[in-house]
Amino acid sequence: MILSVRDLRVSFRTNDGLVRAIDGVSFDLEESEILGVVGESGSGKTVSLLAVMGLITDPNATIEGSIRYKGRELVGLPARELRRLRGNEIAMIFQDPMTALTPVYTIGWQIAEQIRAHRNISKSKAMERVEELLAEVNFPNPHEAMSRYPHQLSGGMRQRAVIAMALSCNPALLVADEPTTALDVTVQAGILDLVRKLRATHKSAVVFITHDMGVVSELADRVMVMYAGRVVERGSRAELFSDPRHPYTRALLGSIPPLTGEKPRRLPAIPGSPPSLLRLPQGCAFGPRCPVHYEPCEAGKPDLGSGTHAAACFRVAQA
Amino acid sequence: MTDKNRPIIETRSLGKRFSIGSRFSAEGKRTVHAVDNVSLTVWRGETVGLVGESGCGKSTLARCLVRLYDISDGELLFEGNDITSKSLSELRPLRRRLQMVFQDPSASLNPRRRVGDLVAEPLRIHGRLSSSEITRRVAELFDLVGLLPDHVMRFPHEFSGGQRQRVGIARAIALNPDLVVLDEPVSALDVSVQAQIVNLLADLQEKLNLTYIFIAHDLSVVRQVSTRIAVMYLGSIVEEGPAEEVFAAPAHPYSQALISAVPIVETTPSGTRKRIILTGDVPSPLNPPTGCRFHPRCPIAAERCRSERPQLREYRPGRKVACHFPTM
Ligand SMILES: Nc1ncnc2c1ncn2[C@@H]1O[C@H](COP(=O)(O)OP(=O)(O)OP(=O)(O)O)[C@@H](O)[C@H]1O
Ligand SMILES: Nc1ncnc2c1ncn2[C@@H]1O[C@H](COP(=O)(O)OP(=O)(O)O)[C@@H](O)[C@H]1O
Ligand code: SF4
Ligand code: SF4
Ligand SMILES: [Mg+2]
Ligand SMILES: [Mg+2]
Numbered sequence: 326m327i328l329s330v331r332d333l334r335v336s337f338r339t340n341d342g343l344v345r346a347i348d349g350v351s352f353d354l355e356e357s358e359i360l361g362v363v364g365e366s367g368s369g370k371t372v373s374l375l376a377v378m379g380l381i382t383d384p385n386a387t388i389e390g391s392i393r394y395k396g397r398e399l400v401g402l403p404a405r406e407l408r409r410l411r412g413n414e415i416a417m418i419f420q421d422p423m424t425a426l427t428p429v430y431t432i433g434w435q436i437a438e439q440i441r442a443h444r445n446i447s448k449s450k451a452m453e454r455v456e457e458l459l460a461e462v463n464f465p466n467p468h469e470a471m472s473r474y475p476h477q478l479s480g481g482m483r484q485r486a487v488i489a490m491a492l493s494c495n496p497a498l499l500v501a502d503e504p505t506t507a508l509d510v511t512v513q514a515g516i517l518d519l520v521r522k523l524r525a526t527h528k529s530a531v532v533f534i535t536h537d538m539g540v541v542s543e544l545a546d547r548v549m550v551m552y553a554g555r556v557v558e559r560g561s562r563a564e565l566f567s568d569p570r571h572p573y574t575r576a577l578l579g580s581i582p583p584l585t586g587e588k589p590r591r592l593p594a595i596p597g598s599p600p601s602l603l604r605l606p607q608g609c610a611f612g613p614r615c616p617v618h619y620e621p622c623e624a625g626k627p628d629l630g631s632g633t634h635a636a637a638c639f640r641v642a643q644a
Numbered sequence: 645m646t647d648k649n650r651p652i653i654e655t656r657s658l659g660k661r662f663s664i665g666s667r668f669s670a671e672g673k674r675t676v677h678a679v680d681n682v683s684l685t686v687w688r689g690e691t692v693g694l695v696g697e698s699g700c701g702k703s704t705l706a707r708c709l710v711r712l713y714d715i716s717d718g719e720l721l722f723e724g725n726d727i728t729s730k731s732l733s734e735l736r737p738l739r740r741r742l743q744m745v746f747q748d749p750s751a752s753l754n755p756r757r758r759v760g761d762l763v764a765e766p767l768r769i770h771g772r773l774s775s776s777e778i779t780r781r782v783a784e785l786f787d788l789v790g791l792l793p794d795h796v797m798r799f800p801h802e803f804s805g806g807q808r809q810r811v812g813i814a815r816a817i818a819l820n821p822d823l824v825v826l827d828e829p830v831s832a833l834d835v836s837v838q839a840q841i842v843n844l845l846a847d848l849q850e851k852l853n854l855t856y857i858f859i860a861h862d863l864s865v866v867r868q869v870s871t872r873i874a875v876m877y878l879g880s881i882v883e884e885g886p887a888e889e890v891f892a893a894p895a896h897p898y899s900q901a902l903i904s905a906v907p908i909v910e911t912t913p914s915g916t917r918k919r920i921i922l923t924g925d926v927p928s929p930l931n932p933p934t935g936c937r938f939h940p941r942c943p944i945a946a947e948r949c950r951s952e953r954p955q956l957r958e959y960r961p962g963r964k965v966a967c968h969f970p971t972m
Contacts (some may be wrong), residue, residue: 366832465924477923480698509697510863511922514905518921536835539907566909580839582868584891591846592868594839598804614836614871 326396327498328354333390335369335376337383344602346372348554349390351629352459357528359520361545365599368551374500377532379407379419394498395556412443416491420503422483425490426475432461432486433459433471434516440493458489462519490521492600495527502534517544538578542566550574553600553610555626560634561622570636573611576592609638649922652723652823652855653686653709659717660704663750664930670765676929679703680879681718683956686823689778691849691856693887695863695902697926701879702859706825709857710742711735740770740819745827749808753800759811760786768817788851790844806837817848823919825857842868863906865890877938878929881956885963895963895970897942914967936968944955 328402335347347369356361360371375381377392379399394415399407409547411417419425426435436458446454451516452471459467462485462614484504491499501520505513517540523529533544541562543546548565550558550573558571569575579593596613606612608623615622621639660679660911665672679701686692686709694702706712708720713725719728730738746752753762760782767778783793787796789810800808805919816824826845830838840864848854858869866873875883875888875898883896894900901920910917922942927933933940939949948968956966965972 342865446817463923476907481925509861509926510905510907511697512925513907514919514921517907522778529864537803537907539837542909543907577836578909579910582839582842582864584864584867584903584906588868588888591843592839593837596840598837599834 326353326510327356327358327394328352328532329392329393330373330377330401331391333373333376334388335372335381336387338385338488339389339603342603345605346554346602347376350551350554352555352556352559354530354532355521356497356530357524359524359531359544359546360534360537361533361541361548362551363541363548364551365474365536367553369554369597370536370551371502373551374502374532378411378415378500379404398428413494414496415498415500416494416496418484418487418491418499418501418504420506422480423475424486425487426483428475429471431474432478433473436486436490436493438540439490443494454493455489458492459486461492462486463515478561479512481515481542483510484508484512484516485519488516488523492523492527496529498529499523499529501531503536504533505540506535506537510601513540520544538581550577554602554604555637556609556629557611558636558640559629564634568634570641571611571638572615572617572640576614576616594629649945650688650723651685651721652688653684654721654724655682655684655709655718656721657718658682658684658705658708658715658720660708660713661716674930675933677879678929680707680880682881683886684874684881686855686857688855689849689853690871691858693858693860693866693873693875694876695767695859695866695942696876697902698861699926699929700876701929703827705876706744706857706859708789708826710744710823710825711738712744736797740766741822742825743816743819743821743823744827745809745816745829746810747831749805749812749832750800750826751806752812755800756800759791759803760796762800762811763796763814763818766815770819778858787820788812788817790840804837805833806840809841811831813841813844813848817852817854820852821854823855823857825859827859827898828861829858831860831862838862838865839881845869863891863903864908875902878927878932880937880966881964882938882966883964889963893971895959895965895972896938896967897969897971898938898945900971901943933938933945 331351333347333350337344337346350373364370376388408431433455436455440451440454455471456467457469464470505516520531524531535541545562547561549556552573558574569578576595580595582592593615600606600610608625609627612618612622627637627639629635659681662676662744663673664679665674682705696702709713710890715728721727763785764778764784767773767781788795791810830841860866867946870887873887877898891903894903903920904920922941934956935951936949939945954966954968956964958964959972
């Protein structure tokens with residue numbers, strides 16, 4: 326087991342009140358497994374992963390629960406220890422590659438520095454390694470690419486450079502937060518391919534955050550669907566897509582227009598919009614938009630329960 | 645409807661150039677050919693979807709079509725009349741008939757004005773309505789786009805993204821336009837809200853006999869909304885045809901790669917769909933390749949493609965492709 330998160334809760338004190346961004350999230354991740362985390366904006370994907378990485382620095386934040394990495398508890402670990410772990414064994418990729426790159430240095434220099442910060446090797450050895458890494462992420466001319474500055478690269482190339490940087494430490498765990506959201510589908514296809522390859526060759530476990538159900542279904546081994554700070558459904562890729570159980574998962578899948586076959590005249594849309602975390606509805610947060618909502622839904626929050634394929638819904642529990 | 649057989653907008657070899665940099669910068673003054681040699685006819689009542697990678701010229705072409713941009717080359721016809729070089733005052737009577745909806749509704753809505761007021765604004769500027777008629781029309785528009793009557797007194801920030809886009813749409817249809825250009829109208833919205841707006845657009849089109857130009861980077865949304873598709877690459881149209889046909893059997897190697905790259909939810913084990921992964925990056929329009937502009941990335945490029953630029957040709961009625969070796 327690489328990662329084991331139990332009952333994670335993150336809240337922020339704000340002027341408008343307490344925001345419970347993450348309200349009891351649990352999941353496990355095995356070696357060389359890809360976990361897809363899918364949800365709409367504000368559902369808590371980023372905050373839950375930032376918490377895992379120890380990157381929530383907001384003084385108004387409260388983090389509770391347990392995050393075990395290879396059996397070691399991360400909650401409460403000193404910042405210095407966490408930083409060491411992040412460079413060595415855990416790597417991250419974000420939506421905007423520029424969060425990981427500096428505009429004033431060449432990408433070759435930046436990746437080499439990253440390697441030398443964690444390994445005691447010579448500059449020329451590091452540069453050799455950089456060239457290998459850039460080749461691995463499909464730069465057509467890795468030697469030439471090393472001397473380029475970030476602004477001389479396209480968005481897709483920049484993201485690949487960041488992936489090369491992430492790979493430089495041979496991470497046991499890679500966390501990717503919407504790394505392809507800003508990219509064209511043609512470029513995205515190449516990046517998804519790269520993530521698959523990485524898992525195969527480096528045996529890295531991957532947590533991949535996205536709002537795109539299509540991306541999850543092409544990439545993930547297991548899937549976690551989030552809504553308003555909670556996990557509403559969890560299952561293997563096959564379980565989730567051939568037998569979606571939670572009304573939100575079902576509705577979301579139903580509202581995606583098909584790419585082939587007959588076009589529906591109207592799309593089966595979900596009414597309303599995701600709730601504000603400051604004004605959550607009573608009981609189940611999906612209640613006001615749920616087509617099969619009934620009385621018990623307002624009485625309490627449905628639990629996800631155990632089991633590999635599980636949905637947090639009173640109707641499902643009853644069935 | 646007899647109207648259906650009349651073109652509303654037509655371009656002939658339309659081009660749009662921008663100059664960038666300055667005489668004093670290292671590279672000097674340079675020209676970007678953002679739209680290059682586009683001949684496109686849009687028929688009344690249809691929806692033409694523009695697709696292609698970022699920077700290929702979709703927004704620029706769309707803005708040329710409603711004359712938000714001056715046109716550099718070629719001609720633009722509105723209902724058969726040449727409006728290529730009409731002045732702003734000559735265009736005034738046309739303005740209300742050509743409207744535009746943008747991606748980020750909050751950027752185009754003044755945050756200090758009430759939304760009722762924002763929707764009334766085009767009516768005040770262009771219409772000849774009394775204030776009670778305006779109030780009635782605003783109520784009617786709110787109803788059409790699915791906003792509640794008491795929403796008129798709210799401010800934009802009191803709405804969700806989807807509701808703000810409804811306000812943007814109400815403004816665009818206020819003056820009964822003929823053509824509405826929708827540039828990424830659902831891209832900034834939550835996934836669960838996109839379908840609502842897609843349905844709303846379809847309803848309005850039917851009720852008001854609107855013609856749409858629709859741009860979105862989500863190709864399944866474009867397919868859903870469009871009757872016809874134009875695939876753009878580096879400023880030019882490389883394929884054009886009925887939406888469902890083009891998606892089912894794209895003829896241009898670029899359209900094939902683009903459509904195959906769309907991630908879709910599959911319940912069957914992965915690998916059933918063939919994916920074409922393009923190598924190389926989108927070339928810069930500042931320095932376009934010779935011959936076929938797609939040749940450096942094209943999996944089937946031949947010698948001829950490097951020197952000779954393929955023209956957009958009609959292979960079958962309604963299906964046009966710009967490629968020496970189309971799959972047809
Ligand atoms: N005002 C401008 N000045 C200079 N260049 C411009 C200008 N507007 C657009 N361009 C250039 O023209 C080309 C086409 O841009 P356009 O915005 O039309 O692309 P697009 O297809 O809408 O892309 P996206 O999907 O990213 O919105 C790009 O190379 C862009 O950099
Ligand atoms: N520093 C913060 N202070 C207050 N609220 C925050 C902070 N960071 C995130 N949030 C809130 O937490 C919720 C979850 O955010 P996030 O994890 O970024 O969503 P996602 O990544 O799923 O789009 C949102 O409602 C967001 O506004
Ligand atoms: S608990 Fe009730 S409201 Fe929530 S998803 Fe299930 S049925 Fe719908
Ligand atoms: S003309 Fe040649 S290079 Fe261009 S798309 Fe066709 S086959 Fe490919
Ligand atoms: Mg996020
Ligand atoms: Mg655009």
